[in-house]
Amino acid sequence: MTADSWRALLPGRRDYKNLPRTWRGDLLAGLSVGVVALPLALAFGVSSGAGAEAGLITAIVAGVVAAVFGGSHIQVSGPTGAMVVVLAPVLAQHGVSALALVTVMAGILVVAAGIARLGRLVGLIPWPVIEGFTLGIAIIIFLQQVPAAVGLAHAESGVKAWKAAIDAVIGADWGVAWHSLAIVVAVGALMRAWPRLTTAVPGAIVAIVLATVGVALLGSSVPTIGELPAGLPAPALPAWDLDTLRQLAAPAAAVAALAAIESLLSARVAHTYTDVEGADADRELVGQGLASIASGMFGGMPATGAIARTAVNVRSGARTRVSAVTHSLVLLLIVVAMSGLVARVPLGALAGVLMATAVSMVRPAVVRSVTRASRPDALLFVMTALITVSVDLIYAIVIGMAVAALFALRSVANAAGVHREELPGPSFPGDERIALLRIDGALFFGAADRVLERVARVNDVEVVILRMSQIRLLDATGAQVLGEVVSALERRGVTVLIKGVQDRHLALLEHAGTLAALADDDHLVDDLDTALERARAIVSDGMVDV
Structure with a gap:
């Protein structure tokens, strides 16, 4: 503690500044x-x-x-x-x-x-x-x-x-x-x-x-206070x-x-x-x-x-x-x-x-x-x-x-959600095979299962883009469950791209194995344009193969 910190814990003249009045x-x-x-x-x-x-x-x-x-x-x-x-x-x-x-x-x-x-x-x-x-x-x-x-x-x-x-x-x-x-x-x-x-x-x-x-x-x-003890030891x-x-x-x-x-x-x-x-x-x-x-x-x-x-x-x-x-x-x-x-x-x-x-x-x-x-x-x-x-x-x-x-945990958990968004800009062939999902609020132990269950239920798509820039809170449970969802989607043949992870969450996602669950290192992207470009390339390759 600094000298000022110690001084703040001790009496001083400031305690009696209003005493004159x-x-x-x-x-x-x-x-x-x-x-x-x-x-x-x-x-x-x-x-x-x-x-x-x-x-x-x-x-x-x-x-x-x-x-x-x-x-x-x-x-x-x-x-x-x-x-x-x-x-x-x-x-x-x-x-x-x-x-x-x-x-x-x-x-x-x-x-x-x-x-x-x-x-x-x-x-x-x-x-x-x-x-x-x-x-x-x-x-x-x-x-x-x-x-x-x-x-x-x-x-x-x-x-x-x-x-x-x-x-x-x-x-x-x-x-x-x-x-x-x-x-x-x-x-x-x-x-x-x-x-x-x-x-x-x-x-x-x-x-x-x-x-x-x-x-x-x-x-x-009526009763009164009565006899008092006298003196102090x-x-x-x-x-x-x-x-x-x-x-x-x-x-x-x-x-x-x-x-x-x-x-x-x-x-x-x-x-x-x-x-x-x-x-x-x-x-x-x-x-x-x-x-x-x-x-x-x-x-x-x-x-x-x-x-x-x-x-x-x-x-x-x-x-x-x-x-x-x-x-x-x-x-x-x-x-x-x-x-x-x-x-x-x-x-x-x-x-x-x-x-x-x-x-x-x-x-x-x-x-x-x-x-x-x-x-x-x-x-x-x-x-x-x-x-x-x-x-x-x-x-x-x-x-x-x-x-x-x-009550606070319930409120935070209820504020968390998954929203499917329209792809921005002009449409391209195969865009219907891409799902853009925005995760809002807190991805923590009180909401992780419920939120990510909605992600796992996405059907009839080849690529899922997870927008994570709006996540305010992420804990180990949320990161671990997210990794499980990514692995489950990849096993179903759905490629997952993760976009906009905040710097403070990167280490946690890496330690929890979430990033390792992605099919490729370049499936972790910083901006939406890059994510859409790679998602369309994946869909296009799939259409050519067909």
Whole structure:
């Protein structure tokens, strides 16, 4: 890599060029996200099996490191629900003592992916898959808040968000659940109406403060955040040995894959909601990897870009990475000085903020556009969303891309074809014995047999001219099948001329034996006039012999 390439992966003054005119909004957005991130960090830490403190450490330490070193100006990083799904079985099998080492190993792998410039691979994910992922994440975020919305202090752990939501509704004590629901509705309504009054202060902060004061004045017994862990531990390198590294290699790779994919998709989705310049995918991987390494050294969890907190960040007016740094500093301040006050914030208020955020993530115009684009696009969109909600994010992305690839192959294969053309110029005796066939599109494994079968069915001719200048894609299968068709035609007494092979395809045709199947070396020609001249000469010789 060149010096400029390395420099592009590191922080610089360019990251803060807009700060003089955006600092106020960034600070307020960071305050909003910090308040919203607090219960999520605690909950994800507990549900992963690492403990509430691990979740909080991740939000604080990884949040700062990813904000400074990452490639997005508006991404907020920390523990996420998708990471919990991958991490929980690892900790159950290897114990909490493996957390730090897995986190550091995964971080190193993600940094390596960024240095190897693998971040651009996210550009291969089709638009319907990304929008389906976004819809699925929005649904999960909404469903995750249902238990708090009906007055439950803790959701059922280890189950899908949709099942936990159903169980919470069925098992709720509706004699008191309406208190939490009232808070959720009030917060959501205030957040929707507040921007019409002013954008100077984020509606989420106003809603949370008013809800907390209202609950305190009315003496309601709704669940609150509760006691917080205090302080951060000193950083330390995790203990390791070769045997442990071998045991944790596969789990660390899975964690790294999820961290990379979720972070890149989160950043890409977030930037569709704002006019802030797009994220640098490779630098984002480096930043997320460093964030996980730092988190592991402090005893935290693997970090990823968090779409829920990033969405709150964008909606609150963030424009630079200072907002994400502020979010982590707010969490640290809360831990050190304000744990008693924050403990009184009702969970219903936070649920209302996140539910409103989830609803705002679903853009009806985009949903209509992708579902009306084509049937395959609509299927990809719906399928990805359903798998994201019901199975897993990684499965949703992998399956979505696989199905998209199948659709793309089918489309390319259908575009390939064989067309019989009239011979140009004045006609000559015997021209009816010459077939001029133009092969269009792609001659690859998905279309070779079908396309060349049409060539092989040509009857009542003595010469076939194959025009190959319009072929955009040729693979080994297409070249090999083409050679078989040429041999079959030659055995039937039909001479084959190949015209207009592109230079980039010549070596492949030679290695596959296609050119060797021609009856003569001069049956490979560059232009149509030469091909017609030789074809007519062959037909003329045949007529003389007769």
